[in-house]
Amino acid sequence: MARTVHHRLFWPVLSLLALVVLNAAVRPSFIRVAVRDGHLYGALVDILRQSAPLMMVALGMTLVIATRGIDLSVGAVMAVSGAVALTLIDRSADPGDVGTVIVAIAAGVGIGVVLGMWNGFLVTVLRVQPIVATLVLMLAGRGVALLVTGGFITTVVSPPLKFVASGYLLGLPFALFLSASAIAVVALVERRTALGLLTEAVGINPEASRLAGVRSRGIVFTAYVASGALAGLAGILYSSNIMAADANAAGEFIELYAILAVVLGRTSLLGGKFSIAGTVVGVLVIQTLQSTVLFLGVSSAQSPVFFAVVVAVVVLVQSPQLHSRVRRLSGRRRRAVPAPEKPARDVEVSA
Amino acid sequence: MTTLEPPVVARPTAGLSRLVDRHASALPTAAAVGILALLLVGAQVYFGNFLTPRNLSALLLDHAYLIILAVGMTLVILTGGIDLSVGSVLAFTGILGARMLASGLSPAVVVPVMILGGAAIGLMIGVLVQYFDVQPFIASLAGLFLARGLAFVVSLQSVKVQSSSILWLQSTRFGVGDWYITPTGIIAVVVLAAGAFTLAYTRFGRTVYAIGGDEQSARLMGLDVARTRVLVYVVSGACSGLGGLVLTAYSGAGYPRNGIGTELDVIAAVVIGGTLLSGGVGYVLGSLVGVLVYGTIKTIISFKGAEQSWTQITIGMLLLVFIVIQQVIVVRSARRR
Numbered sequence: 001m002a003r004t005v006h007h008r009l010f011w012p013v014l015s016l017l018a019l020v021v022l023n024a025a026v027r028p029s030f031i032r033v034a035v036r037d038g039h040l041y042g043a044l045v046d047i048l049r050q051s052a053p054l055m056m057v058a059l060g061m062t063l064v065i066a067t068r069g070i071d072l073s074v075g076a077v078m079a080v081s082g083a084v085a086l087t088l089i090d091r092s093a094d095p096g097d098v099g100t101v102i103v104a105i106a107a108g109v110g111i112g113v114v115l116g117m118w119n120g121f122l123v124t125v126l127r128v129q130p131i132v133a134t135l136v137l138m139l140a141g142r143g144v145a146l147l148v149t150g151g152f153i154t155t156v157v158s159p160p161l162k163f164v165a166s167g168y169l170l171g172l173p174f175a176l177f178l179s180a181s182a183i184a185v186v187a188l189v190e191r192r193t194a195l196g197l198l199t200e201a202v203g204i205n206p207e208a209s210r211l212a213g214v215r216s217r218g219i220v221f222t223a224y225v226a227s228g229a230l231a232g233l234a235g236i237l238y239s240s241n242i243m244a245a246d247a248n249a250a251g252e253f254i255e256l257y258a259i260l261a262v263v264l265g266r267t268s269l270l271g272g273k274f275s276i277a278g279t280v281v282g283v284l285v286i287q288t289l290q291s292t293v294l295f296l297g298v299s300s301a302q303s304p305v306f307f308a309v310v311v312a313v314v315v316l317v318q319s320p321q322l323h324s325r326v327r328r329l330s331g332r333r334r335r336a337v338p339a340p341e342k343p344a345r346d347v348e349v350s351a
Numbered sequence: 352m353t354t355l356e357p358p359v360v361a362r363p364t365a366g367l368s369r370l371v372d373r374h375a376s377a378l379p380t381a382a383a384v385g386i387l388a389l390l391l392v393g394a395q396v397y398f399g400n401f402l403t404p405r406n407l408s409a410l411l412l413d414h415a416y417l418i419i420l421a422v423g424m425t426l427v428i429l430t431g432g433i434d435l436s437v438g439s440v441l442a443f444t445g446i447l448g449a450r451m452l453a454s455g456l457s458p459a460v461v462v463p464v465m466i467l468g469g470a471a472i473g474l475m476i477g478v479l480v481q482y483f484d485v486q487p488f489i490a491s492l493a494g495l496f497l498a499r500g501l502a503f504v505v506s507l508q509s510v511k512v513q514s515s516s517i518l519w520l521q522s523t524r525f526g527v528g529d530w531y532i533t534p535t536g537i538i539a540v541v542v543l544a545a546g547a548f549t550l551a552y553t554r555f556g557r558t559v560y561a562i563g564g565d566e567q568s569a570r571l572m573g574l575d576v577a578r579t580r581v582l583v584y585v586v587s588g589a590c591s592g593l594g595g596l597v598l599t600a601y602s603g604a605g606y607p608r609n610g611i612g613t614e615l616d617v618i619a620a621v622v623i624g625g626t627l628l629s630g631g632v633g634y635v636l637g638s639l640v641g642v643l644v645y646g647t648i649k650t651i652i653s654f655k656g657a658e659q660s661w662t663q664i665t666i667g668m669l670l671l672v673f674i675v676i677q678q679v680i681v682v683r684s685a686r687r688r
Binding site: 070129131140142143144146147151252260269299303307312316321 | 433482483485486488489490492493495497500501503504507607611615618619628629658660662663664666667671674675678
């Protein structure tokens with residue numbers, strides 16, 4: 001029991017379960033999953049489907065944050081990628097052609113890679129603080145997206161593109177397959193190779209890992225490229241969802257939600273140890289909360305108030321100051337059983 | 352005689368490099384002033400009718416609220432922090448004020464409430480940063496969400512302001528010849544002067560620099576680090592509240608979507624004005640130059656009739672140039688140590 005409570009993901013998973021139970025209690029239809037036309041329908045399926053863009057962005061953000069960095073430009077990258085892809089489709093001879101759409105998606109992801117390389121170049125070669133380096137692209141990126149679309153909201157009619165965000169495969173939303181494969185690829189590459197270990201080493205102590213012979217430059221650079229590529233894919237998903245490239249609204253505030261998801265998943269903003277499973281849970285918590293707030297009849301514009309409360313509670317719960325204060329209060333009780341004290345502190349240091 | 356020659360020849364360059372070394376911290380600000388002058392002169396040469404009193408007055412007055420926000424942001428960044436909440440707080444206090452005025456409250460009540468409302472959100476951020484060790488980025492992110500949500504809670508639509516005394520702030524023009532200034536402009540200038548004076552000559556201001564320079568040393572010197580750090584965020588919040596007032600007077604309405612992305616413009620202006628994001632180096636007057644550079648670029652682009660998206664791209668590029676300049680300075684001073 002004590003081990004379960006002290007697991008890194010105990011609190012994130014608990015809050016996700018609590019949210020689901022709370023929703024199910026208030027509206028039983030929440031957990032009902034129906035099969036219609038061979039597709040799965042229901043609020044839970046919707047949450048999974050809608051969480052796909054945030055999931056992509058948050059995965060990339062996790063890697064960047066693990067290297068002690070931050071990527072503020074993801075929303076702008078989404079806007080550029082969507083703008084490039086939809087402009088290509090719009091100008092093509094046959095917008096409904098599968099080949100055209102695949103080329104456009106590749107172009108969108110490719111531009112994400114290029115923008116990620118730009119961020120990585122600023123951070124690793126010019127040694128600019130990550131928050132400032134990515135701020136440059138965050139400011140300029142939307143301008144670039146507006147130039148690509150000529151200041152308009154480009155809309156297209158293209159069934160293959162629509163399939164990406166709204167289509168179904170084997171009864172499940174296609175977007176779900178995309179985010180699941182993104183999670184799988186990131187998890188495999190980071191956890192089944194040494195890359196994850198090296199990333200954490202760079203994040204925990206850049207100087208020590210350099211002395212130990214870790215090529216931190218390449219690792220940090222790769223993290224930004226991965227974040228750019230995933231944001232590019234998220235941009236495609238976003239524009240496929242609304243079938244339009246909106247340079248101003250695409251990915252608005254998504255960098256903040258993605259950072260929140262990473263923090264909810266108990267990856268420290270100070271870098272180092274990261275948890276991909278934690279980020280996945282964090283994204284689901286955010287999306288479920290979003291759905292809850294909408295169900296309560298609160299305008300989606302007002303939902304930031306709830307997120308402000310969530311951010312405040314999360315950072316307070318993780319705050320070492322609060323922990324030491326609580327420990328001082330419950331000190332006498334703890335002294336009787338000092339054994340579980342040690343692993344608990346390990347979690348706090350990394351959190 | 353020949354042996355004496357080299358030092359004589361070398362003196363001007365040695366003097367110059369000593370001057371640069373001694374004032375290295377002012378170098379980015381000097382560069383910003385140079386760029387502003389270059390922009391203004393270039394625009395005058397290109398358009399022929401750019402440097403008119405009317406245009407320059409408008410440059411200051413159109414960005415009065417940005418100047419006020421930049422003063423608060425400069426204080427926060429000087430301590431090594433960051434305040435992402437300014438744009439949202441601007442919208443929140445603006446719509447709150449407009450709504451209260453619409454329900455018939457006197458401006459004598461509304462204006463203090465707006466400023467205190469901003470200060471309260473700043474206080475929350477400051478307490479999170481100082482007493483709970485939350486990173487400024489995350490704490491002010493909570494402030495951003497809170498204020499933006501509250502703005503929509505107050506009203507989902509824009510609220511028109513009919514109060515004559517608030518509108519007076521923008522409609523009155525004190526002019527000399529073609530030069531003019533409105534009360535909103537005067538507020539901005541007063542805030543700017545107060546900020547510059549506080550930073551240069553008061554105990555609080557010097558403590559702000561000390562915290563940004565080296566917090567540990569500041570604490571060992573017996574400076575009140577905790578109170579100063581909280582106060583910096585309160586001041587930034589109050590500035591955002593005041594900015595909300597000025598923007599409401601300027602646009603004649605409160606609108607909950609105001610100021611989305613303004614925090615980035617303000618941070619960019621402060622950085623372009625020569626304040627190091629690592630803290631400890633920078634000037635409030637530099638931030639004024641930063642805002643004016645931003646405003647000039649915007650004006651030039653609208654003069655040319657080009658896409659406003661070029662503003663964002665140019666500001667982004669300029670930000671990059673300044674960051675690289677700063678980087679060089681930091682590396683140089685680190686090497687000298």
